[in-house]
Amino acid sequence: MSAVATRSIAERLSSAGTANALELRGVTKLFGALAALTDISLSVSPGERRAVLGSNGAGKTTLFNCITGDFLPTSGTIRLFGEDVTRFPAHERIRRGLRRTYQISQLFPGLSVLDNVYLACCGVSRSRFSFIRPRRDDALLATAEQLTEAVHLRDVRDIKVAVLSYGQQRQLEIALALAGAPRFVLFDEPAAGLSPTERRELVEILTNLPGHMGFIIIEHDMDVALRVAERVTMMHNGRIFKEGLPEEIEADPEVQALYLGGGHA
Amino acid sequence: MSAFASRHPIWSLIVFVAAAALLWAIFAAWPPGMVAWAGSKKIFLNAFFNGITLGGLYFLVASGFTLIFGLMRNVNLAHGSLYMLGGYVGYEVSALTGYWLLSFVAAFIVVGALGVLLQLFVFQRMEGQDLRQTLVTIGISIVLADLMLWIWGGNFYQILAPGWLSGPVKLPLVTAVKSNGEAVYLTYPVVRLAVFGAAVVLGVAVWLALNKTRIGMLIRAGVDDRDMLSATGVRIQRVFILVFAFGAGLAGVAGVVGGTFQSIAPGEDIRFLLASLVVVIVGGMGSIPGAALGALIIGLSEQLGSVYFPTYAVVLTFLIMVVVLAFRPQGLLASGRT
């Protein structure tokens, strides 16, 4: 932290404009003797949409946890819009425009749908410590209402999340990640467990995101992943194993042998 | 040990110097300047031994508490009541039969059986609801405290130690040197030393049982991951009952010990519950070596504190807890989990 504090604000600002949205250099994560990630280097430019593919246990979710700050990497650096955030706590990274969704929904079951989204909007605003109730025309509340509508949850907005259906919870999960004008989002298997109709809706939501908003998506459903992503990174056993355009990856014989033809859904 | 020394050279040095100073204070005859500054060596040695033996008693109480907590995630706030019940049962048995050792067996069985009943009829029905279980233990402790007050009244009870354990023993530790060159040796109650020895033996036995036997491995696996334990087909309920009975039994035994070298009276339940809490917070929740270290630290700080700064002895104990919480919230000897 001290290294961060001593860097001038001007330096931090100047580096932000031209830099990659996300840049990982030699990130390694060990759990005891087990290497979950080995020497991961990855650059994603602003506005880019990237898919990360790989079998279970390839280290994809661990990668997300390192980027968001749930885990500290054992070694390596993580830069967000040019700023070194390797040692930042999770909430500081979020305040710099990073968001994520979870493979298993992480919601607030005791609160209503709208309250969930409203909280997400408050998280990056200065009013998160406010002791004043929002007014009817409160800007954050209006944003929350729009978001709720955007993920097709308008009809259930006053219902407690605990009683939502699985599909609705997945949609709310996305709404929480899109709150507060994010610049970069990590989607962790957003399509898992969704019906074909819900998948189509999801692809529509993802492709319609504003152009400046880049994201990484972990997805087992090739159909979803290859349709929304501009580039694809393949992971295997905690290492990056291939990177390229979707059609290159699809055509790659090695990849086909390992995943696409390997009976993997 | 050498790994620790190479990673933390400064801490190792501090620990080494403190240990050397302590050993010197215990074994060497104090020069007059030291006596003028810190009082007579006899007072120090007495407080030191009182602290260590009190630590032994605290360990007996807290080890049961920490075992139950470690496996069941249940803060058993009735643990102090179990201690007190053990004391009363031990008193009755030894007064009735005259056999001091028999009172231990009786206290262990009676209090352990109460533990089995609690696990069977109360905690098993609230599986996985830690907060509710803890609330229930509050209710039980209130009820037990009042029932015991009803039966035994507000008097002090002391359990008499048998003849071969009563009286003082001369220890090979010099407290002072008379003007004619004759050394004065420390005399100390045998029963306290015996109790401390018993606590050490018991602690080692529990540690061995946990680390070297199959049932111990099961319990430790359960502490780390309860789901995994039940997934392997172990009948976890039986393990729970066993641990609860054993932990409660230990509290009962501790009650007899406490009744012998202090006394049993209303209010002792809260005192020993608090001691268990602080010991476990300082040492590390769910860890037997942690309970031993915590008990030693708290016992010593209480006794030395009450000799050298009487009104602030409680604050000293409390400060130790705060410092540990601030720098190592999981406790001194706990694994990384909190």
Added chain:
Amino acid sequence: MTAVSAKSPRLTATTQAPARPATGEIPGLYWVVGALLVLAPLFCSHFVLLQILGWAMILGMIALSLMFLAGYGGMVSLVQLTIAGIAGYLTAILGTSAVSGISLNWPWWLAVPVAMLVAVVFGTLVGALAVRTAGIYTIMITLAIAAAFFYFVQQNYAVFNGFTGFNNLIPPVFLGVDWHNPIAFYYLILSCAALAYLAVLYVARTPFGLALQGVRDNARRMAALGFSVTAHRIAAYSVASLIAAVAGVLLVWLNAQVSPGTVAVGPAIDILIIAVVGGIGHPIGAFIGALIYVILRTFALDALVAVGLSGERFQLLIGLGFLIIVFGSPDGLLGLWTKLQNRSQRGILPDREVSR
């Protein structure tokens, strides 16, 4: 930072209607209870006013501060009575009491705010320690702190006057009213309790209150939304401490004394019992629990003697009653009440988070 450029809500008038008309329809029962409490001096003896209603409202406030932490924040703190006790003790030490050797005789308008400030700082520090661990550990740590404070004041004679404590503590005269007068003091308690109750209801729906409930439900996700979970938890302790501190000052004025017995472990646990028996899901539970406790405390003695038991068996009664509630209805009496209500009609409580 591309954060939503919201108008800062702090600039908006507080009198505006809340976003959702949750308090729009206040049930009739509330008006009835409110009116009864306001009119109580007309038909209640001074004993009932202060020793039943007043005491219940003060204990209710302390239990309310626990409810705020436990119900909204998921942190069960046993240190709330201790915080109240610190405010009470400092009122005695800084202000006026019969122990002239210690009390500093500051005017009340200085002594009381400083006492409350110290109590809030203490509560915040306890919170900062307690939130370093999670869940069930909070109970252990706060209980240990409460007990340590009790033993400390019992042994410290220089500042806390040891076992005896302080007596002859009376409410001051201000705004031209002698607050020592039973009816005036009753209204003082009533307004403080009502204010605390409404404040908790209000805060529960503010961004801070919602965030606290979010932390309770899913701390990890809160961090992933940009909230500092630790800061919110500690701030919750500060808010709860303020409520407890007000109650603490009122408590020592009501009893005219403060001693180690005021902050002993037994009474500290009684606060938890009050909150749990009343129901930890809604602020009103704290006051319901407190009223039942005070009534039992006052009349159980006679009742027990009447059935041939010693009056000392009061604790047994409390313990058994508590066990029955914890076994039978985890949401306390309030939970039972809502269950009954749901069977016949809609919930009666305002702001109650019932699925609509």
